[in-house]
Amino acid sequence: MLRRLSGSHKPHQSHTYLDAAPARRHGPEIDNDTGYLFVPQLSQQQATDLYSGEEANPSPFSTRGFAGDTRQTTPSNSTNRQENAMSFESQIFSPIINNSMEGHKLRRSRPRNLWSCSLLTISLTVLSAISLYGIIHSYMTRQIDPQGCKTPRMMPTYIQLIGFDTEHTRFASKYRLYLYRERTVDEYSEQDIGLRGVPVLFLPGNAGSYRQGRSLASEASLYFQDAISHDQEKLDAGTRSLDFFMADFNEDMAAFHGQTLLDQAEYVNEALAYILSLYHDPRRSGRDPNLPDPSSVILIGHSMGGIVARTVLTMSNYQANSVNTIITMSTPHARPPVSFDRDVVRTYKQINDYWREAYSQRWANNNPLWHVTLISIAGGGGDSIVPSDYTSLSSLVPETHGFTVFTSTIPNVWTGMDHLSIAWCDSFRKVIIRSLFDMVDVRRSSQTKQRAERMSVFKKWYLTGMEAISERSLPQKDPSTLLTLEDNTNSILPQGQRLVLRGFGNRQLPEAHLLPIPPQGASGKKFTLLTDQLLDSPGGNGKLEVLFCSVFPLRAGHSAALLSSNMDLSGGSAGSTRLACKSAMEDAINLPASTRSSKFAFDDALPFSYLQYNLEDLMEHQFVAVIDKAAKRSSGWLVAEFSDSSDALIQTKVGLGRLLATGLDIRLPAERPMLTEVKIPALHSSLLAYKLRVGKQPCGEHAELFTPLLRQYISEPHESKYFVNVKEADINLHGVAPYMPPHLRDRSAMRGISFQLWSDPSCNASTELSLRVDIIGSMGKLAMRYRTVFAALPLLVTALVLRKQFQIHDTTGLSFYLGAFDQFLTSLGIFIPFSEALDLCLRISLPLLFIILTFVSASLATSNSGMDNSEKASTDWRSNSTESAINFTRNDLLLGSQDSFFWFLVPLFGLISIGLCVVVNYVVMALIYGLATIRSVLVSRRGYIKHDDPRPAAIYPSLSSRQRIINSAVLLCFVATVIPYQFAYLVACLVQLATCVQTLQYARESKSNSQYNFYNYVHSIFIPQRGYTGYVPVLQLGHTAVHWWTPSPSHHNVLSIMPFILLVETLTNGNMIPRRTSRLRHVTSALFIILAVYAALYGVTYAYLLHHIANIVTAWLVGVHFASSGFLFRSLNQAFEGSSFGEDGPPGTNGNIKKLP
Template sequence: MSKKLEPNNNNNNNNNNNNNNNNNNNNNNNNNNNNNNYFHINFINHLILSTLSLTGLLLFCLIGFSYLKPYEGADSPYCKGVYMSPAYAKIHAFDLSHTKFASKYSLYLYREQFKDSMPSYSSSNSNSNSNNENFNLSGTPILFIPGNAGSYKQVRSIAAETSTQFFDNNEFIKNLNLNSNNLDFFTADFNEDFTAFHGRTMLDQAEYLNDAIHFILSLYKNNNNSINNVNDNKISPNSVILLGHSMGGIVARVMLSLPNYLDDSVNTIITLSTPHNAPPTTFDGDLLNVFKLTDDFWRNGFINDNNSKLSNIAKKRLENVSLISITGGILDSTLPTDYTTLTGLIPSNHGFSISTTGIPEVWTPIDHLAIVWCDQLRKVLAKTLLQIIDVNSITQTYSLEKRMEIFKSNLLPGFQKSSEILKNINMDYNLPYKLKIDLKQLKNSANQRFIKLPKNLTKKSEIYSPPIHLFYVPKDENFKFNFISSLKPSNIQLLNNSPAPSVLLCRTILKDNKLIDNYQHNYKEFYDYTTDITNQFAELECMDINKFIYIVPKSYSNFENNELYALEIPSNILSFFNSIVLVESNLDINYLNNDDFVLADLELEKSSYHKLGDSSLWKLISRGNDITIPSHRSIIVDIDIPAIKSSMLAYKLDVRYIKSKTEKFSPLICQSIKGETKWHLNIDSNKIITSIINGNSPFTPFIINDPSSHVKLKVFSDSLSSDQLMDIYVSIDWFQSLKLLVLKYRLSIIGFPICITLLIIAIQFNYYSKYNFYPSYGEIMLYISNFKIMSFLLIFYSILSSLTKSSSFFGKLIEFLDPVERNNLKLMDKIENKPVEINSIFMGIDEPSLWFYGLIILLISIGLNYLIYNLLLLILNIFIKFSKLKIWNFFNFPKINYFSNQRKTLSVIALLMLVLIYLPYQFAYIVCVLTQAFSTLNLFISYPSLNSYSTQENQNLIEIKESSLEKINEKSNIFSTIPNNTKEPERHLYPKKSLILLENFKNFNLSFTILMLWLIPIHVPVLIVWIHDISLKWQTPFSSHHNILAILPIIIFIQLLNQGYMIPTLNSKINIFITKALLFYFSVYSLLFGTRHLYYLHTLFNFVCVWFLFIMIQDWGNGHLENFNVFMVSKDYVSKIH
């Protein structure tokens, strides 16, 4: 019958063939069109990806290059070198009987040779010092706490200077503080522990130091050389001053919150470059928890509406504590200066933060290590420490109020001193001094508004009395008095001891003033500048204001006489007085050398104040701002720049004016914002200044609508000698702005790129769940590089900072996505009595005008992913080529199949037991990464015919949406060689299943390896701490790091991948939804919270592995779990991967 049907069949076949041929021709035409479209789309995607990646990498390199460029001007280092003769006496008596940490840490006593009395050891026991008298302690105890990987020897510079000042300049110190005493510097040796990486280490140090304070105070009891007061009564101190460097300052604060703290044993803490407001690293959850608990303890100690047990303990311990935070400014390349502020932590009457650029007689930025030895700073600190000592007090220090007064006087710039004029005198009573002045002396100065000394060929007054200049203060308008001089104004009682004049605030004594009769005897001194021929005179009662003078640097040089003296008295102070009197000394100013001068003026307050631009940062960015200061200006001009408030930008100040030859000094500009002051000196014609500020910063607290949160300038100039205008142009210094990103976002180099990596993996799983095909990492990078997706990402990253502001509704909503507990803003509000905010999401920027930083982050993230992926491909290709040359045969490297599954399982169990008992889980993670990387490498070496990056073999992913798995197999030309011994019925399975599984398995392993590599930096710091402790033969209780549940899912999942198991296709809608949701949340969390909570990325990665294991177990229970090896080989064929 077949033969009979053949013709018909042939005819039918012919017709069918003709139809098929026509269809094939049509299909070929369509395929050609599709191929052309595909090539066009593929080329555009490649172009977009390459352009964006190269742009990101270029920006990354530019940021690195800008970071290497040294600072100039006010941000340049000017520290002087130091010399000392150090000696360190180890205190062996502080052993295990006093603290359990004695085998790990040590305590030393510093002694400056030839000044301090040296400890003496009895010959019977030279290695221990049970006899307290042998230490020869006669000073006030102070304990130095080194920082992260710091040394106990870092105390030597400040300790040596303190001894030098006390013993060599004792008369000067006694004039400053009659009750002063030398300091006994104790210092802790932590064996260079990494405090910044590990919370448990910080607690160990704090607990050890509390024990050390117990021991130190016990040394002073029954000590023959103990401190003697005036009555020769021996006083044993009950408190120790704490001086902490870097993380040592945090340890000092932690000490007061621990159970073993001795009440009232600490009342003064001075910290140098300490990150009070935010942890410098976020690799360890314990570290962040210690920071939060310590901050909450301190905040509860300063609020009154909380009567909890913790709050009551904190109030008792902190009621007399002062905390001073000193930062080195922008030159500190280890720690962002923004982290050292005390906003929302303590009230202003208990402490403050200050930059070294604003400390009088320091005026220089200092890097992180130099801050403990910089000569200018150590001199100020030594003088300050000696001033706060009260040898007659059991605490060995003055009261909190007096200590704060000393700290403010020595460390703050001094602009605030004039506000204390009224606090120092009762205006209802007579002022200290009475002046009687001949009115003839005032005939030329009745309406005087400025004075300039010396005056050439000055004619002496006919009256034999010092020349007197009087500024009458009108009451109808608000006036401001300005004074600047190269000579420090003299107290009127010491007027003729130097050529410096005296400056007095005075008011007229009225005859009908009843107070005269009652309080006339209260005048401290009476100065009569009249003579026998005086016909008319005026009587004034005055107060000397020389102690309210503040110091101004003249130049950046390190020579002596580098100071000017300035004074500003605003209208609210002048309103209580009638006049300002300047009394010249009988010793004339040496005007021939033109070195010394005195300038003063009395101007309308509104003419001394100028506003440069408005508060719009975008206007400043796009157009810049400028101002012209008139020629007849005050010698001190205040300029307010509301737009300069973000620390994310560097600003350029272009100062233009024509310098006069008769000027007494070159103009200088003081820049101030919050607790930071900088001096821009030696300003000449067309001077360009780079201004970097400590304004509102990412991830740190700030006060909303704080009037001090934007830049204010003070321009000092000899306007009395020059009639030239001064123009100031403000713009953005973009290259220096890139430099600022390094310290603020150095931790973001992990979180932001991981977001892109997880986004790629999520899209891979999306296609895998739909089409049983797992695309390569490079394919998805090309896929998201199409115009629509990339445009969306660019727009999203641009507006994300505005959306995530802490004050926005969306920002508050997003905070619920973060399970990590945050700082209590309500406590901060109560501390400051003002609303406080922290921008801790994404980049932490609250300024909408800085939207472009989001684009920079996106481009760098794409660029780094592109770089990492291509580097891995390069490494794989190199190993593949070497494998073909069979070079590895000369080395006896074990294959993966060298170890049986049984031995692998035993290895996993052994690793888990070690984690439980001894190893931190970070070590196990590094082992897993190495295992996964080696397994992936062997996989690519074993099957080198597939290119995991190329998309040309599989065509555009758009075709996948319209294709079934069979169509993909039909179009694919990537079939590997099928083993010759494979049975015929099984051969048809290979193109359809084995090769797709091979493609999937390789692509997934490579993507998973990239993700694991990104997470390595999170685990390394804790591992470094563990290795360091091993070297010290100390087993730190890594309690949280011995949790096997934190690593068990990762180990098991890596083991399954190593055995050839692939994640099954996601068929269940619930599984698909959970997988996408988990990867999406992981990606979003890395982007929004990754910078400040890096440690939590490991937790999320662990959850991902748990979920993958659950999917595998689910499919294994259904009998559908596929093993890569089963489909690639027959029963008697051994795969290369095994």
């Protein structure tokens, strides 16, 4: 007798009940209380005849009977029993399936057109394409910072240090160490490689070459020969040449493999010990024996090489104090560039935690990094490999030990750079090498100056000099020049008057112009001076010298002994005034020249000289003396003045909403200082871009001394951009960025963008500033900051679509039980196409989830903002230590936004993700259709035909079960020992593609619903498998191609690949996944929901866990395939349902292909 699957309700005795969804109108009769279909009662003999294939009484649904198959059958043969069961299915239950659909109204009277697409899906896909095109087009064409790098020339020679072999490191067969020598400059031979200077080690980045360090090494050799070697004062101060060593990491892809990072750091520590040992060997070192042997090496890292440099100090084989200076270029310090590898994320956390904990120590003796200085240099918006936001050290290092600066900030560089050019840019390499020569001191065993002195050198060379942390040398200097003037001189300007000079050498004699310094009681005063001439040193032969003077109290006879320079402008007059003066030359700030012919800040032009002092810095002086020393008339100009901060500073309170609506317009009055500064605290996000327009300034009868010069800057990180001859400027910044950890210091004074405008005050004309949000240009800023989102959110969409497909599959169709044989005959479910399930999700589940995520994103941003205020109120950042109570992971969730203004990004990225899923689905379908068509043509030419068979067919029918098990076992053994599991994914993807192709071919030939169901199933499984795992073999190809036999345990985890291999192998057998009609079906739904939610919340920050969750989902599907008829699922059914009956699905059946006679 046919019995119910589950439940306590007993069916009517005159009917047999079949588990099914609610029937459509004109379909079979429905028992509304039980939800089962029923057909007339069958006797046990009729059921036996049906299952054995023997024709008995005619079927109530067919005139031919239940087993109308014309093929010969043998009742004892189990295969024939299955075939007759399928015949029973096709004759009895196909009419029921065609007429009994569930609430989604999915009528299956004939195979659905897989290419069909609803109007809603098409509309959303079009909107998605428009949005994505806008982002990409904006990124490629809008708000692009100009680049002005010149390619240097060099004559490199690389000496491989073959002595650094397996006796020193276990990585000698994989990595190598080189010494750079410039031909025609450096002296070296086979016996003497010429080690006479300070050791420097260059570390390349991800897939980088050691040869990238040749630009810096060549400049070091040339500059020492041309300048340092002839400067006895520098030589006496301990300056020597730089010996550049280079690590060859064989272009390993360290950004995608954490173990590689650790291996390289271990190798570098061993290389440091070997390099230092070379200087102890008199046969290799030509150093002065009176100098101490080096005990430390300067590290310079490009890209991930900078992370390797920081990792060196955390390794167990690190030799204490062997590194005290690290300079990194385009290095992502704050967070890993991608998070697909667990070891990379874990290694980053360990490194950053170590550095934060070290600097959180109250006492220097407890801080192992107290002597270390770390400088991070970023290329800016031109870097398309690593977002320059990630180069920030603000969450890692206090400002006493390091800082982050952009190349557009560095004086005499003033240009952005891409990820590669930062390693060879000519103007940039000159600054790096000069700063290194300024901070080395071979008289110390560390080979460098003390930490505070090194930081002063780096601030001098890398910062503009206008930052709050910039140091002025004037207050620490002693007077060096005695200036003598006539008593009745008229060169002293009235208090508050501006000094303007047009031309020099008018008197053809030295001439002094004195500006009285306001009294100390005057608050908010600032002195500024701008000129197109270089400031001369005392006793020099230049045109212009600027001195800060006070009245000299001693007699003339003592002047020569106390002051090194004497400047007498009294003309021999008996009555004279003597002033003791300090030179301001060392505090001069270079600004890019801004003239009518200027185009870019990095143009080849003599820079402007600028001085800026607060009144507090001049408290011991009474006059500013501008000395015109030109012996003949020459062109040039100078503007100097004391200004009030109330006139020079404009503090705006405009909000972002108002700025979007109306913009910001500021009118600068005609009577204004030379320098005007505008602060806009509300503009601090790196996701927005702006357009700034500067109105034309008429200058009357006098030609303007210089055209407007604009500086855009933020204080943390130190990013400045200059716009010369400015009329319109593209404004973008690297301020508050997504997913960035919070700062160590108080950010209240650092938030917001500021503009400094230098304009000719002698024109006495007003001008206007107009600032507008560049909406189109802002779209491009999403590309770099959120590129990983476009890999995570599509997985969310795919997970929900798969959930919908399994949900419908488990709740539609028929399941029945034959008591005569005490087993299930079949389980018929409908597995709808991916596109149809996506269309259903677009109506409720996806919009609902994205609405929830939008509110979550806004609430997280609001709470993070409140956390900033609470931490700021409870933290004193004037000390050198950090605060360990800060939650550095609070911006890891969702879109990592720290501003609720960007709530709209969640639905925007959701829309784009939906469009990407639609496109990927149809691209994959087109690929499968094309391959299936080609295969059909090839098979037909070879004379193969396929019988009409509605069952899923095996892809490799010639392989036995034993052979399949052996193949899978062999592949897993290779994964465990030789090949990384990522390549096993690639194999699984290819096999799955073959399964899709052959399944589609059978479905198109047979026109069978069951074949189309199976194709929809394997197609939907292939989409996330290809989308998520497709990137892994590509990224690991470079890593594994070079010395692939080197052990890497994290890449040989069998459990990371086993479920995928088993599932793919199961699908090649043609096994359709059985339906789960019990409560166990909710497990499938729950797993897909977990995957979707995790992809939304942590898919960007911890993307590697997506693989583990997908692995669990896959393992569950394998379990459903393999254990559906076993003891496990019967036990689970009893636990969930309380029934003694299990459930089963149809056994896997193979297709029937025969050769034409």
